Structures are given as C-alpha cells and as structure tokens.
Amino acid sequence: xxxxxxxxxxxxxxxxxxxxxxxxxxxxxxxxxxxxxxxxxxxxxxxxxxxxxxxxxxxxxxxxxxxxxxxxxxxxxxxxxxxxxxxxxxxxxxxxxxxxxxxxxxxxxxxxxxxxxxxxxxxxxxxxxxxxxxxxxxxxxxxxxxxxxxxxxxxxxxxxxxxxxxxxxxxxxxxxxxxxxxxxxxxxxxxxxxxxxxxxxxxxxxxxxxxxxxxxxxxxxxxxxxxxxxxxxxxxxxxxxxxxxxxxxxxxxxxxxxxxxxxxxxxxxxxxxxxxxxxxxxxxxxxxxxxxxxxxxxxxxxxxxxxxxxxxxxxxxxxxxxxxxxxxxxxxxxxxxxxxxxxxxxxxxxxxxxxxxxxxxxxxxxxxxxxxxxxxxxxxxxxxxxxxxxxxxxxxxxxxxxxxxxxxxxxxxxxxxxxxxxxxxxxxxxxxxxxxxxxxxxxxxxxxxxxxxxxxxxxxxxxxxxxxxxxxxxxxxxxxxxxxxxxxxxxxxxxxxxxxxxxxxxxxxxxxxxxxxxxxxxxxxxxxxxxxxxxx
Amino acid sequence: xxxxxxxxxxxxxxxxxxxxxxxxxxxxxxxxxxxxxxxxxxxxxxxxxxxxxxxxxxxxxxxxxxxxxxxxxxxxxxxxxxxxxxxxxxxxxxxxxxxxxxxxxxxxxxxxxxxxxxxxxxxxxxxxxxxxxxxxxxxxxxxxxxxxxxxxxxxxxxxxxxxxxxxxxxxxxxxxxxxxxxxxxxxxxxxxxxxxxxxxxxxxxxxxxxxxxxxxxxxxxxxxxxxxxxxxxxxxxxxxxxxxxxxxxxxxxxxxxxxxxxxxxxxxxxxxxxxxxxxxxxxxxxxxxxxxxxxxxxxxxxxxxxxxxxxxxxxxxxxxxxxxxxxxxxxxxxxxxxxxxxxxxxxxxxxxxxxxxxxxxxxxxxxxxxxxxxxxxxxxxxxxxxxxxxxxxxxxxxxxxxxxxxxxxxxxxxxxxxxxxxxxxxxxxxxxxxxxxxxxxxxxxxxxxxxxxxxxxxx
Numbered sequence: 004x005x006x007x008x009x010x011x012x013x014x015x016x017x018x019x020x021x022x023x024x025x026x027x028x029x030x031x032x033x034x035x036x037x038x039x040x041x042x043x044x045x046x047x048x049x050x051x052x053x054x055x056x057x058x059x060x061x062x063x064x065x066x067x068x069x070x071x072x073x074x075x076x077x078x079x080x081x082x083x084x085x086x087x088x089x090x091x092x093x094x095x096x097x098x099x100x101x102x103x104x105x106x107x108x109x110x111x112x113x114x115x116x117x118x119x120x121x122x123x124x125x126x127x128x129x130x131x132x133x134x135x136x137x138x139x140x141x142x143x144x145x146x147x148x149x150x151x152x153x154x155x156x157x158x159x160x161x162x163x164x165x166x167x168x169x170x171x172x173x174x175x176x177x178x179x180x181x182x183x184x185x186x187x188x189x190x191x192x193x194x195x196x197x198x199x200x201x202x203x204x205x206x207x208x209x210x211x212x213x214x215x216x217x218x219x220x221x222x223x224x225x226x227x228x229x230x231x232x233x234x235x236x237x238x239x240x241x242x243x244x245x246x247x248x249x250x251x252x253x254x255x256x257x258x259x260x261x262x263x264x265x266x267x268x269x270x271x272x273x274x275x276x277x278x279x280x281x282x283x284x285x286x287x288x289x290x291x292x293x294x295x296x297x298x299x300x301x302x303x304x305x306x307x308x309x310x311x312x313x314x315x316x317x318x319x320x321x322x323x324x325x326x327x328x329x330x331x332x333x334x335x336x337x338x339x340x341x342x343x344x345x346x347x348x349x350x351x352x353x354x355x356x357x358x359x360x361x362x363x364x365x366x367x368x369x370x371x372x373x374x375x376x377x378x379x380x381x382x383x384x385x386x387x388x389x390x391x392x393x394x395x396x397x398x399x400x401x402x403x404x405x406x407x408x409x410x411x412x413x414x415x416x417x418x419x420x421x422x423x424x425x426x427x428x429x430x431x432x433x434x435x436x437x438x439x440x441x442x443x444x445x446x447x448x449x450x451x452x453x454x455x456x457x458x459x460x461x462x463x464x465x466x467x468x469x470x471x472x473x474x475x476x477x478x479x480x481x482x483x484x485x486x487x488x489x490x491x492x493x494x495x496x497x498x499x500x501x502x503x504x505x506x507x508x509x510x511x512x513x514x515x516x517x518x519x520x521x522x523x524x525x526x527x528x529x530x531x532x533x534x535x536x537x538x539x
Numbered sequence: 540x541x542x543x544x545x546x547x548x549x550x551x552x553x554x555x556x557x558x559x560x561x562x563x564x565x566x567x568x569x570x571x572x573x574x575x576x577x578x579x580x581x582x583x584x585x586x587x588x589x590x591x592x593x594x595x596x597x598x599x600x601x602x603x604x605x606x607x608x609x610x611x612x613x614x615x616x617x618x619x620x621x622x623x624x625x626x627x628x629x630x631x632x633x634x635x636x637x638x639x640x641x642x643x644x645x646x647x648x649x650x651x652x653x654x655x656x657x658x659x660x661x662x663x664x665x666x667x668x669x670x671x672x673x674x675x676x677x678x679x680x681x682x683x684x685x686x687x688x689x690x691x692x693x694x695x696x697x698x699x700x701x702x703x704x705x706x707x708x709x710x711x712x713x714x715x716x717x718x719x720x721x722x723x724x725x726x727x728x729x730x731x732x733x734x735x736x737x738x739x740x741x742x743x744x745x746x747x748x749x750x751x752x753x754x755x756x757x758x759x760x761x762x763x764x765x766x767x768x769x770x771x772x773x774x775x776x777x778x779x780x781x782x783x784x785x786x787x788x789x790x791x792x793x794x795x796x797x798x799x800x801x802x803x804x805x806x807x808x809x810x811x812x813x814x815x816x817x818x819x820x821x822x823x824x825x826x827x828x829x830x831x832x833x834x835x836x837x838x839x840x841x842x843x844x845x846x847x848x849x850x851x852x853x854x855x856x857x858x859x860x861x862x863x864x865x866x867x868x869x870x871x872x873x874x875x876x877x878x879x880x881x882x883x884x885x886x887x888x889x890x891x892x893x894x895x896x897x898x899x900x901x902x903x904x905x906x907x908x909x910x911x912x913x914x915x916x917x918x919x920x921x922x923x924x925x926x927x928x929x930x931x932x933x934x935x936x937x938x939x940x941x942x943x944x945x946x947x948x949x950x951x952x953x954x955x956x957x958x959x960x961x962x963x964x965x966x967x968x969x970x971x972x973x974x975x976x977x978x979x980x981x982x983x984x985x986x987x988x989x990x991x992x993x994x995x996x997x998x
Contacts, residue, residue: 097982098982098985099982100839100986100989101840101904101907137941140941162903165894166894166895167895169893169899172893172929173888173893173929177940180933180941181941195929195930196926196930199926199929199930200926202922203919203923206903206922207918207922210906211915214913
C-alpha cells in the first residue's frame with residue numbers, strides 16, 4: 004500500500020507553487036475556449052492565394068495552441084488542489100427564460116482534461132505539418148474542434164455541454180472527409196452517425212434531468228443537487244452512458260473508431276483519440292458517478308461489463324486484423340475501457356484512477372493510433388503482411404511504438420501504470436469478477452501487441468515491401484510530446500520537489516492537482532470503517 | 540413598407556429611373572426596411588390598437604414584425620441581383636411578403652389573419668411566375684387549395700364560437716369542452732396552413748415549385764410565406780389553447796413527420812437548393828412541436844425558433860444564387876467567394892440545428908419545452924431528425940469547402956458564380972453575424988418571444 008499512498012493521495016496540506024498569485028484572470032476558461040475559435044474564424048478569412056501563406060497559417064495555429072497551453076499552465080500552477088469546489092468559475096445568466104447560464108468551471112478532473120486537450124492541440128499541429136492541401140481550412144477546423152472540446156470540458160451548464168459536445172462533430176467530420184484516407188467518406192458518415200446519436204442521447208438525458216429537477220435551470224450546480232427518484236436517475240444515467248459509449252468509444256457503440264482513427268490524418272487522430280473521445284468518460288464521471296450515486300451503484304456492473312467487452316474486443320480485433328492502422332485504432336479503445344472500469348469500481352481509489360486515466364489513457368490512445376498511422380505513412384503500406392523488420396530501418400518510430408505498447412499495458416515509469424494500479428486495486432474490491440475479466444482481456448491485448456510488434460518491428464523484412472523512412476522532425480515531436488507527457492507523469496506523479504523538501508520545483512504534480520474535487524465526487528462511495536472492537 | 544413596394548413597382552413600370560441609379564435600388568430598399576425596423580423597435584413598444592381594434596400592437600406583433608423586417612432587409616441586401624429576373628418586382632415582392640407577415644402578426648381577428656397570409660402568398664406567386672409562369676400557376680392552384688381549407692376552417696371556427704375576434708374566441712372556448720365539431724374545422728384550418736407553409740407531408744405542393752423560382756423567389760416560398768403561415772397558425776392555436784385536444788394531436792403528428800421526414804429527405808438529395816428546402820421542412824417541424832406543448836414556454840420557444848428559421852430559410856436561397864447545376868454550382872465556393880460561402884454554410888447549419896447557431900438555440904428551447912411537457916417521444920424524433928439534417932449538411936459543406944471549384948472556362952451558365960457587390964457582401968456579413976450571434980442575443984430575443992406568447996393570452 005505504500006505505492007498507493009504515494010500516488011493516490013494529494014499533498015496533505017496546501018503547498019504554494021512558486022509564482023502562485025502572479026497572474027489571475029476572471030476569464031481564464033473563456034480564453035481557452037474562445038481564443039482558438041476566434042483564431043479559426045480569422046484564419047478562415049486570411050487571403051491565401053495559391054497557398055502563399057501556408058507556412059504562416061501553420062505558425063499561427065501552432066502559436067495559438069502554444070499560447071493557450073501557456074495560459075492553461077498558469078491556471079494549472081495557480082490551481083488550489085486542496086479545494087473541493089469548482090475553480091476559475093465564470094457565471095453569467097444567458098437565457099434566463101429557460102434557465103441557461105454561461106457557467107464555466109473546473110475541478111481536478113476538468114483540469115486534467117484541459118491539460119490533455121492543451122497538449123493534444125500542440126501535438127495535433129505538429130502532426131499536421133505535412134498537410135499541403137487547403138491548409139487554411141484544415142487548421143481553422145482543427146482549432147474549432149479544439150475550442151469545442153475545451154468548451155465541453157469546462158461547461159457547468161447542461162445546455163452549454165450539449166452545445167459544445169455537438170459543436171465538435173461538424174469540424175472533425177469535415178477534417179476526416181477532407182484530408183482522410185481512401186475510406187474517408189465512410190469514416191465521416193460513421194462519425195456523424197455515432198456522435199450525432201450520442202449527442203441526441205446526451206440532449207435527452209440533459210432535458211430529462213432538467214425536467215426532473217423542476218425545469219427551472221440547466222445549471223449543473225442546481226441539477227446535481229436536486230432530489231430525483233432512483234428510477235428517473237436510472238433512465239437519465241442510461242442516456243448518459245449511451246452518449247459516453249459513442250464517444251469513448253465503448254463496445255458495442257464503437258463502430259466509428261476503426262474507420263475514423265485509421266483513415267484520418269495524424270493530427271486529427273491526436274485530437275479524436277485524446278480529449279474529444281475522453282469526453283465520454285468525463286461525462287460518466289460528471290453526470291453519473293459525481294451526481295447520481297444510486298444509479299452509479301446500480302449501473303456499476305453494466306459499466307464493468309462494457310469495460311471488459313471493450314478491452315476484450317479491442318485485443319481480439321487487433322490480433323485478427325492485418326491492417327496496421329486498424330490495429331492501432333482497435334488498441335486505442337483499450338485505455339477507455341480501463342478508465343470506465345475505474346468508475347465501475349465506485350470506490351475512491353478506482354475513481355481517482357479513472358480521473359488520472361482520462362489524461363494518461365488519452366495520451367496512450369493517441370500515441371498508439373498516431374504511431375500506427377505514421378508508421379503506415381512512412382512504410383507506404385498498411386498491410387502487416389508486407390511490414391516486417393522495421394526496427395533497424397526506422398529506429399525512432401520503433402521506440403515510440405514500443406513506448407505506446409508499454410503505455411497501453413501500463414508498465415511502471417509510465418503514467419498508465421498508476422492508472423492501472425489504482426483501477427485494479429479499486430475494482431478488485433467492488434467488482435472482483437469484472438476486474439479479473441478485465442485483467443484477462445488486457446492479457447489478450449498484450450498478446451496482440453506482442454504479435455504486432457514482433458512482426459512489424461522485429462520480424463523478417465519483406466523483400467516485396469515498399470521503401471521505408473524514419474519519422475520526420477514534426478512527427479518525432481508530436482509522438483515524442485505524447486510519450487514524454489506519459490513519462491513525465493509516470494516518473495513524477497506528485498511533481499518534482501526541491502530535494503529534501505515538500506516544496507514543488509515548478510510543477511505541483513498532476514496527482515496533487517487532479518485530487519481537487521475527487522474527494523467530493525467519491526464521498527458517497529466511501530465504505531464505512533468497521534467499528535474498532537471495544538477494549539476491556 | 541407597402542408604399543415602398545408600390546413606389547418600386549411604379550418605378551419599374553414607367554422606367555423613370557436612370558440606369559446608373561438602378562443599382563442603388565436594393566441598397567435604398569434595404570435602408571428603408573432597416574429604418575422601418577428601427578421605428579418598429581422604438582415606437583412599437585407602446586401597446587395600442589388601430590382601425591377600431593382590428594389591428595393590435597402588442598408584444599407578439601412587435602416580435603413578429605421586427606423579425607419580418609429584419610429578414611426582409613437582410614434578404615434584399617444579400618441577394619445576388621444579377622440572378623433575379625426583375626430588379627423592381629424582385630425588390631417589391633419581398634417587401635409585400637414582409638408586409639403580409641406584419642399584417643397577420645397584428646391582426647386581432649380572423650379576417651386580418653387571412654388577409655395577411657394571402658398578401659404574403661400572392662407576393663410569392665408573382666416571384667415564381669416571373670421566371671416560370673407554369674410553376675406560378677401551379678403555386679396559385681396549390682395556394683387556392685390551401686386558401687379554401689383555411690377559409691372553411693375559419694368559417695367553421697367563427698360559426699362554432701360566434702366570434703371573429705381572437706380574444707373573444709379564446710374567452711368563449713375557455714368555458715367549453717372539446718368537441719368533434721371544433722376538431723374538424725381545426726383539422727381543415729391547420730391542414731390549409733400546413734399546405735401553405737409546405738410542411739411535411741404537405742410539402743409536395745410548394746416545395747418543388749420553389750426549386751424553379753429565382754433565388755429570392757425560392758427564399759420567399761421557403762421562408763417568408765412559411766413564416767406568415769406559421770404566424771397565423773400560432774395566433775389561431777393560441778386562441779383555441781383552452782381546448783388543446785382539438786389541435787395538439789395534429790401538431791404532434793405533423794411535427795413528427797416533418798422533423799424526421801425533412802431530415803431524411805435532406806440526406807437523400809444532394810442538390811443544394813432542395814436540400815435547403817428539406818432542412819427548412821425539418822426545422823418547421825420543430826416549430827410545430829413547440830405549438831403542440833400548448834403552454835406559454837412552448838409557444839415562446841416556437842416563436843424564438845421561427846425568427847431563426849425565417850432568416851435562414853429566406854436568406855439561404857438568396858445567398859445560394861443560381862445554383863441550378865446541382866452540387867457543381869457550389870463546388871469550392873469557399874475558395875472563390877469566401878464570405879458568401881460562409882453565409883451559405885451558416886444557413887445550412889442553422890437550418891439543420893447545428894450548434895452554436897440560431898437554429899440550435901431555437902430547437903433546444905423547443906426541446907426544453909417538450910421535455911417539460913413530458914413528450915419525450917416527439918423530442919427523440921426531433922433529435923433524430925436533427926442528426927439526419929446535420930449529416931446532410933456535412934455533405935454540402937464538403938462540396939463548399941473541400942471540393943475544388945469548377946474550371947472557370949468550363950463553368951456552365953447554370954452554375955455561374957454569384958456577383959460580388961459591396962451590398963451583397965455586407966448583406967452576407969450581416970447574415971453571418973445574425974445567425975452566429977443569435978445565441979448571444981438570445982436573452983432579449985427569447986424574453987421578447989416570451990412576452991409575445993404572454994400577449995396571446997397564454998399562461
């Protein structure tokens with residue numbers, strides 16, 4: 004339990020980070036949402052005759068993402084990890100007639116998601132440096148997608164959540180349809196169909212919650228405190244699970260994942276596999292685990308079953324396919340299943356694991372899917388029948404692929420290790436059968452990864468295969484950024500400290516920051532401590 | 540409005556205007572409509588009556604008239620006048636149609652409602668007949684059927700209640716029980732209005748006709764005339780609101796068919812103008828769904844959505860321009876006409892109910908009212924229709940922004956690019972600002988819509 008004590012608990016007392024209080028903004032979250040959107044609109048109207056300003060447009064997109072990440076890191080360092088309440092809140096009445104408020108705010112889980120989104124934004128631009136066609140439209144859509152994802156993360160009003168959740172569909176579908184591979188049309192329709200269905204389910208759930216809470220406000224503070232009958236809680240939670248399952252994705256609503264993650268360009272893969280899809284798990288955390296404990300207890304076996312089926316299906320499908328991109332897409336479903344199992348555990352440790360899983364799982368999913376897409380680009384084929392013995396010829400990509408595989412399995416020194424430890428320790432207590440089945444499914448994934456890596460990286464080279472080249476600088480940076488973040492949090496979950504002290508060097512530690520609010524979410528699931536026997 | 544329309548028609552008839560001045564006519568007309576809008580917003584807040592109580596100026600009238608004026612002004616400004624058949628009639632007819640909406644919105648009795656509706660419809664017939672006399676005739680026949688149904692329904696309603704005044708009708712019905720004798724005329728009346736509005740499954744008449752009209756003519760048929768019919772429907776339904784059993788089932792049925800059918804049909808067609816027309820049908824289904832709730836919040840949400848619908852459905856075809864060559868006409872428009880393409884994209888997205896545009900806010904307001912009334916089946920069908928609509932729009936956006944434009948040397952006349960003028964660009968910019976900023980201005984607009992619903996006697 005020593006390890007769990009280290010990684011599962013926040014710093015017991017608030018330790019001020021250097022620079023705390025230097026910068027405050029009442030519009031911090033709005034900046035993260037609207038700056039990318041405003042730049043996207045501006046980019047869309049920049050005259051770009053014959054692609055003359057393509058490089059400038061890429062630079063604008065990159066520095067916009069870097070700027071918002073910088074703003075986010077300011078917020079990260081100022082975040083009060085000992086407060087259980089929402090922080091950086093912005094609350095303005097919007098449509099009082101139907102109870103809509105422009106309400107933003109984040110707790111530890113939201114902070115983790117925003118960090119994931121910020122890193123994904125920078126990585127997505129780096130992964131997109133090879134885009135040559137319609138550069139202006141591509142980066143405008145990418146920024147719009149990122150803006151809507153940030154909005155969905157920070158929303159504290161159900162109306163706004165539906166708005167931002169739905170707003171990400173069109174830009175991402177257009178990115179797939181415009182810059183994707185040969186089956187891009189099918190991929191885009193699947194994305195619109197599944198995500199649209201999920202948005203409809205979310206809207207139904209949100210409106211049912213709104214009605215059950217009196218029909219006066221969409222504000223989550225109001226909705227989640229309303230007294231709602233268990234039957235209605237169950238119905239609303241089912242709608243939310245459907246919405247979440249289409250996004251994360253969870254079996255059997257995963258139909259878009261293979262096509263979209265396999266056909267999209269790498270930049271879009273990064274956006275989709277990270278924050279855009281982790282929104283599904285975030286929704287379960289917010290609306291079921293954090294708001295409806297009765298329904299959460301009742302539905303936890305269902306969540307566990309979905310998690311097991313997702314991971315098991317992903318492993319088997321990856322084992323069976325001969326397309327490296329499809330394999331990457333299937334394997335990218337694995338972290339989502341583990342995250343959901345953490346929530347199904349309905350225990351403080353499991354929930355903490357799932358919150359960290361939002362971040363680490365998103366990075367791992369993007370890393371494996373992105374590495375497979377990049378590998379197929381560099382090897383000029385997607386067929387694993389032709390790919391073989393690539394490790395000596397593309398050493399950088401080989402290493403990154405190995406790190407991705409290790410991250411999926413949750414080996415020590417990577418952030419996913421902490422996730423898996425917390426999830427399994429949490430789940431074995433409350434969902435022993437599910438946890439065991441998940442471990443078995445993860446073993447299938449390990450076999451699939453071993454087979455794929457053995458064949459592609461270390462197998463015998465195929466003489467008929469086209470020529471290969473190692474990753475470019477931009478590709479190294481984007482994959483390296485994802486892998487580096489996994490390593491950083493894996494090595495320093497509590498942040499680096501000044502030696503011999505508890506004072507953080509410059510990073511308060513993701514584990515510390517994410518724990519803000521978790522105690523509040525997990526409080527209904529704390530098992531009563533058995534009374535100590537009376538001493539005579 | 541009426542005077543401006545008449546003056547413009549006379550100018551055209553007697554050709555007294557130097558040709559150099561003609562190009563300023565749309566600007567002048569749009570400026571006059573904007574001035575009228577300003578006066579309406581400034582002076583229209585005072586509650587009053589005219590013509591012995593036949594015309595009332597209440598919050599409902601203020602909302603609907605302001606919306607009609609704004610729609611007309613933006614449509615006139617953003618239209619591609621090179622694609623219109625007659626600049627004079629092309630300017631006068633939208634003004635007349637908007638005037639028709641205003642008359643219907645202010646009408647205190649059944650006669651005024653009918654007069655306003657027919658005025659708007661007549662303007663659409665003229666616009667259609669300018670290009671295709673055969674279609675104009677067809678619209679006249681379809682309109683005749685609609686008018687007969689509406690008149691028979693109004694006559695029965697008058698006979699049943701003994702009053703033509705809307706407030707008096709509501710007072711009489713407040714003490715009565717629903718009867719078949721009242722339900723049948725309501726079926727005829729609402730059926731006639733549905734034919735006039737072109738809402739599914741009654742769209743088989745007006746919708747194909749709109750496809751052969753000039754851009755602004757199509758905008759009138761799909762947009763302003765539909766707004767006029769919906770305005771009349773809202774006032775009638777509000778008057779019979781004490782007896783929801785005599786109208787709510789019809790509204791539910793029509794809404795369900797329109798929302799799902801419109802979305803599915805939009806997905807099935809590829810040509811931009813039919814797709815826009817079917818998207819409009821689907822969104823009109825949401826307006827009907829709001830009326831089916833038969834309480835104030837639902838009516839307010841319908842009104843809120845109707846304004847968003849009106850601006851996108853009227854200005855969308857105008858922004859589309861000729862576009863008679865199907866998808867080819869708009870291929871790569873984003874690269875060659877960025878402002879116009881942005882307006883077009885926003886019109887499509889708003890009609891589909893995609894966030895965060897005007898249509899989304901309206902549809903979600905209606906959805907909230909549906910949830911409050913417990914009609915989750917209709918809500919589910921509406922959301923399904925919206926998903927289908929958004930899927931359809933993604934296809935159009937792909938053509939607009941991702942396909943390459945047609946080689947100019949090989950561009951067919953039916954796919955001619957819209958002419959770029961300062962006015963049309965400004966009109967497109969204002970349109971984009973309105974559709975994108977509708978949500979930001981949602982509080983005052985929805986507040987006024989709510990006051991409008993209250994003015995109709997709804998609680």
